Amino acid sequence: MSSVQRLVERVGEERVAAAMAAFARDFTREAAVHMDACVRCGHCSHACHFYVSTGDPKYTPINKIAPFLNAYRRTAAPWAPLARLFGTAKPVSLTELERWQELIYDACTMCGRCTLVCPMGIDIAALIARARHGMFAAGLVPEDLGAVAERAELSTSPLGATPKVLKERVAWLEDEHGIKVPLDAPRAAVLVTLSSIEIMKYPKSLVALARVLEHAGESWTISTSGYEATNFGLLSGNRDWQRDMSERVIKAAIACGANTVIVPECGHAYGALRWEGANVHGAPLPFEVLHISEYLAALVEAGRLRLEPLAKSLTFHDPCQVSRRGGASAAPRKVLGALGVELRELGDHADAGWCCGGGGGVVAIKHADGLRRGAFRIKMREIEATGAELAVTSCANCRQSFDDGQAYFKWDRSMGSLLELVAGQLREPARAG
Amino acid sequence: MRGGRADFDFGQYAASSRLQHQAENFIPFRFRQTVTLYEFARGPALTASLAVLLAGTLWRLARLAARPAPPDLSAPRGSAATGALRGIAHRFWPHPRFGATIGVSTAVGYAYHVGLAVIVFSFLPHIQFIRQLTGLRWPALPDPVTYFAGGLTTAALVVALVQRRGDPVKRMLSRFDDYFSWLVVFLPVITGMALIDVPRGSGNPAVAVHLLSVELLLAWFPFGKLMHALTAFWSRGLTGAKYARRGALP
Ligand code: SF4
Ligand code: SF4
Numbered sequence: 001m002s003s004v005q006r007l008v009e010r011v012g013e014e015r016v017a018a019a020m021a022a023f024a025r026d027f028t029r030e031a032a033v034h035m036d037a038c039v040r041c042g043h044c045s046h047a048c049h050f051y052v053s054t055g056d057p058k059y060t061p062i063n064k065i066a067p068f069l070n071a072y073r074r075t076a077a078p079w080a081p082l083a084r085l086f087g088t089a090k091p092v093s094l095t096e097l098e099r100w101q102e103l104i105y106d107a108c109t110m111c112g113r114c115t116l117v118c119p120m121g122i123d124i125a126a127l128i129a130r131a132r133h134g135m136f137a138a139g140l141v142p143e144d145l146g147a148v149a150e151r152a153e154l155s156t157s158p159l160g161a162t163p164k165v166l167k168e169r170v171a172w173l174e175d176e177h178g179i180k181v182p183l184d185a186p187r188a189a190v191l192v193t194l195s196s197i198e199i200m201k202y203p204k205s206l207v208a209l210a211r212v213l214e215h216a217g218e219s220w221t222i223s224t225s226g227y228e229a230t231n232f233g234l235l236s237g238n239r240d241w242q243r244d245m246s247e248r249v250i251k252a253a254i255a256c257g258a259n260t261v262i263v264p265e266c267g268h269a270y271g272a273l274r275w276e277g278a279n280v281h282g283a284p285l286p287f288e289v290l291h292i293s294e295y296l297a298a299l300v301e302a303g304r305l306r307l308e309p310l311a312k313s314l315t316f317h318d319p320c321q322v323s324r325r326g327g328a329s330a331a332p333r334k335v336l337g338a339l340g341v342e343l344r345e346l347g348d349h350a351d352a353g354w355c356c357g358g359g360g361g362v363v364a365i366k367h368a369d370g371l372r373r374g375a376f377r378i379k380m381r382e383i384e385a386t387g388a389e390l391a392v393t394s395c396a397n398c399r400q401s402f403d404d405g406q407a408y409f410k411w412d413r414s415m416g417s418l419l420e421l422v423a424g425q426l427r428e429p430a431r432a433g
Numbered sequence: 434m435r436g437g438r439a440d441f442d443f444g445q446y447a448a449s450s451r452l453q454h455q456a457e458n459f460i461p462f463r464f465r466q467t468v469t470l471y472e473f474a475r476g477p478a479l480t481a482s483l484a485v486l487l488a489g490t491l492w493r494l495a496r497l498a499a500r501p502a503p504p505d506l507s508a509p510r511g512s513a514a515t516g517a518l519r520g521i522a523h524r525f526w527p528h529p530r531f532g533a534t535i536g537v538s539t540a541v542g543y544a545y546h547v548g549l550a551v552i553v554f555s556f557l558p559h560i561q562f563i564r565q566l567t568g569l570r571w572p573a574l575p576d577p578v579t580y581f582a583g584g585l586t587t588a589a590l591v592v593a594l595v596q597r598r599g600d601p602v603k604r605m606l607s608r609f610d611d612y613f614s615w616l617v618v619f620l621p622v623i624t625g626m627a628l629i630d631v632p633r634g635s636g637n638p639a640v641a642v643h644l645l646s647v648e649l650l651l652a653w654f655p656f657g658k659l660m661h662a663l664t665a666f667w668s669r670g671l672t673g674a675k676y677a678r679r680g681a682l683p
Contacts, residue, residue, distance in 0.1 A: 029502040030671050036497060037668035039661050040611055041542070042602035043527075046534040057605045078496035079656060088609065117531045119539075120665050121524055121672035275679060278506035285508070327510055327680030351682050352530045 004146035007139030012094040019097055019138035020075070023068055026130035027076040034127060035069050036077070037120040038062055044114035044124060049354055049375035050107045061114035061124045064103040067096050068131035094138070101140045104131050106368035109359035110268075111320035116352060125325065128360075132237025141236045142365045149236035152196075153244060158232045158364075159196040163224040169199055169206070170222075179210035185221035191258035191287075192222050193229035193249055193273075195266040197396040205265060205396065208423030212296070215426050216304045220262075226252025229269035230397075234276065235361030243280040246272060253287050260288045262295050265419055267319030267359060267395040270326050291322050292419055293394040297331035300338040306427040309340035315388040316343065317379070317402075317415065318353040319395035332394055332418055339425055344386040354378050356393075358401030376405040383413055392416040471636040474644035482648035483566075489655025494663065510680035520673015521666050538600075541592050548586030549618070552579055552625065558633055583626045590619050610657040617653045620646035 007015070044061040045051040051059040062069075073089035074080055083089040110125040118124070135141060141149070152158035161169070170181045182188070192213070198205040213220050226248040233241030253261045263270045274289040290298065299305040316332055323329035329350040336343050348354055357375035362368050379402075383391055393399060393415055402415035468476075527539050553559055557573035564570045594615055597603045624643040631637045654660060676682060 027500060029497065029500040030675070032497050032500040033664060033667050033671055036493075037661050037664040039658050040603065040606040040608070041538065042600060042606055043531070043535045043538065045602045046531055051602075057602045060602050060606065063606065076500070078493040082656075115672060116528045117535060119524055119527075119542075120661065121520055121669035123672050123675065275507050278508070279503065282506075284506050288508070324681060325676075325679070327676070329681075348530060352528070 002147065002150055004136075004139060004141055004143065004150065007137070010139070015138040015140075016092060016094050016097065019067075019134035019140075020071055020092060022134040022137040023071045023131070024075065026068075026133055027072055028130075030123070031127060031130055032072065032076065034120070034122040035065075035072055038122055039120065041119065043117045043119065044122075047113040047117040049109075049111075049113070049357055049378055050371060053374040053378060054371070058103065059107050061108070062122070064100070064108050065124065065127045065131050066103075067092050067100050068127065068134065070096070071134070097135065097138055097140055101135065101142065102368075104128060104135055105142050105145065106362060106365050106371055109320070109355045109357065109362050111355035111359055112325045113320070113352075113355065116324075125360075129234070129237070132235075133239055134237075136237035141238075142367070144366050145232070145236050145361050145364045148361075148364050149232035149238060149241060152228065152230065152232045153238075153241045156228050156248070157196040157199070158228075158230055159200045161194075161196040161199040161228070163227075166194075166199060166222075166224060166227060169203060173203055173207055173210075177207045177210075179207055180214065181206070181210050182221045184224055185256060188219050188221035188256045188258055190218050190220040190260045190262060191226075191249075191253045191256055192220050192262045193264055193269070194222065194227050195230050195264045195269060195396045196228060197230070197266070197400055198264060202396055202399065202417065204420055205417055208417070208420045209264070209292070211423045211426060212299075212305075212419065215306075216299050221256055221258075223252035223256060225255075226250070229263050229266055229273065231269060231272035232361065232364075234272050235268060235364075239280075242272070242276075246277050246280050249273060250277060250281055250285065253285075258287050260290055260295075261285075263289060263291050265292055265394045265396050265399075265417055267321035267326070267397060270319075270328070271321040274326065291326065291328055291331070291394070293322065293331040293335060294328050296419070296422055297334040300334055305338065305422070307339055307422065308425045308427050310421070310425055311340070312390055313342040313344050313386075313388040314390040314392060315346055315383060315386040316349070316418070317346070317356065317383075317391060317393040317398060318350055319393060319398050320353065320355050320359055322394060323353060324351045335418060335422060339422065341390075342388075344388040346382045346386060348382065354382065356398045356401040356405075358397060358404070363397060363401050363404070372401070373405060373408055376401060377409075380405065380409065380411060380413075390416060390421075392418045392421050394418040469636065469641070470638050471641040471644075474641040474648065478645060478648050482651040485652040486654050489652075490660070490663070493655050493660060497664070497667075505675070505678065507678070509678040511677045513674035513678050516677015517670035517674040519677065520669045520671075523673075524669045538596060541589050541596065544589035545586045545593065545618075548582040548589060549622075551582035552586065552622070555579060555582075580626075580629065583622060586622050587619075587626065590615065590622065614653065614657045614659050617646070617650040618659070621650055 042060060048059060048061050070089050071092050073083045077083065108128045110128055112125040114124045115121065148158045155162050170183060173179060174181060192209060194206065231242055231245045233245045249261065263273055270291045277289065278285045316336060318329055346353065356379055357372040362372055391413060399415050405411060406414055527535055555574035556579040560571060560573050597607055597611060621643065624646045628639055628643055631639055
């Protein structure tokens, strides 16, 4: 029996109590002030791809945290005793939690776009992440997302890219593409992490990575004890698993004395390590964390990348966790500038970009497919409007959403990788940095 | 109540002024003995509402401040302090991307927020009232400015209510707090507008009703959404600081 099934097996009251206990840990000052300040203006709805694509008020961002807010009003808000006395905040029930499962998981990619428009600046994505903790504790994580997260916890990789599979893949790629991937080097300046999606679905990314690092003359390694950058603990709402997944990478980086950890083309992996890593670790990280797009931009800035210009028009899809919530939206643009492409920005881009619809673990939830694809149409329209020849991004998870949308809508566009684009334009022979 | 008269005595608030005499002529009923409705509004009701306002606001802010605030240990990319200030300032204006969708709602909000500010802080009787309470004083704007602001605020509040009922998202989100808070803001505006022809300082019961409506607002302030007058800054500042640390600008 999986751990999620064990959580579901309990009686209703136990599940609600578990949710309430988890919620209580998440009523931090930031969460409390944010929930307190909401004036219920509804502006946030206009920023959310799920509301915009359906027109259904239930997808209004702040409505998605209703059980969490209700629990707060009843137990921890300044006037909680009055709320209980006058019944203005009803006790949270299992039925309410079950009804909100769709809104907390299927209908939120934690992209943070709603915060752009909120006059109170409420970080709804952060509240959703908190609410998921209680939902997970109550056994209300969607089954498929829970299963993927559990696989990642137990076997390192959410998609079966175990250390053994990784070694086999690396051997095959080295053979096939003539690259060298230093696995488990005892010392290295740079620890490179990967996304299982890349390992299993986009192995060329690994080839591209090796080429770029060799071109730059970097001292680097991949550790088979801490290579997985995705963090399904965070996405599913299991705080302990989130910590375990981050700790694997942190320990591997410390073990090889890395001064830099490169996060691959994955949005939430960046947020998990760059902005949450130190907090789950309980101390500042003794190394710098760079998203691969930041690393590429740093190489460009230092003159360590010699690139053949690319005379094409191109549009860039910003992964929400790297740009809007990560603060690194300038990096890919610097890289694209160095490539000399004609950058045709999407109607909404950088901090204001629309989510692909598949972030926050949503792409792993089968029953969210319809909703996700509806939201994806916004992205399709935007990309078509640019008329650009190429489209690239720097998140394998986004690429997966695009691949799904491309197949489902029989769309004649595809989403490429910024890293692979750069690797394809490296000017040989390689120059040591 | 007995025979239409208030059955209590607030003798200690009795006034021996000219106002009292005038009030007696205007008031169709008056408190037995010497306390008028005006005096009640100006005396114990004001004291009580200010006490509730102060204690309730402090309690709410203190309870929010008492929540745990784990430190952010990630390596910052930008300054949290500057980010907080920027976050507070830039949300006074809607994000340019959303002007078309939230423009009307924002304009209506601005109309009554600015209107209320003009009414409260620029009208001579209000400035005098605040001066009596706090000792602070500043010059007033001409009366017609306040009358215009009153009309604008009334209209904007009505539109805001229509929007709240008419817009499916706003309607779904709305709670008792939204409607009651609307009412306690609307009442002082309306009762104040009704005083335009009443001689100032007359102690007219209509003035008392206006005062009582303001006191209702003051007493409700710490309990409902009106508190966003303070928490908006806190909330925006927290997000501004958090994302400025990250070098992001949402
Ligand atoms: S935009 Fe902000 S204040 Fe308005 S309803 Fe949404 S969360 Fe609340
Ligand atoms: S974080 Fe993104 S998906 Fe979630 S409610 Fe906000 S806009 Fe919608």
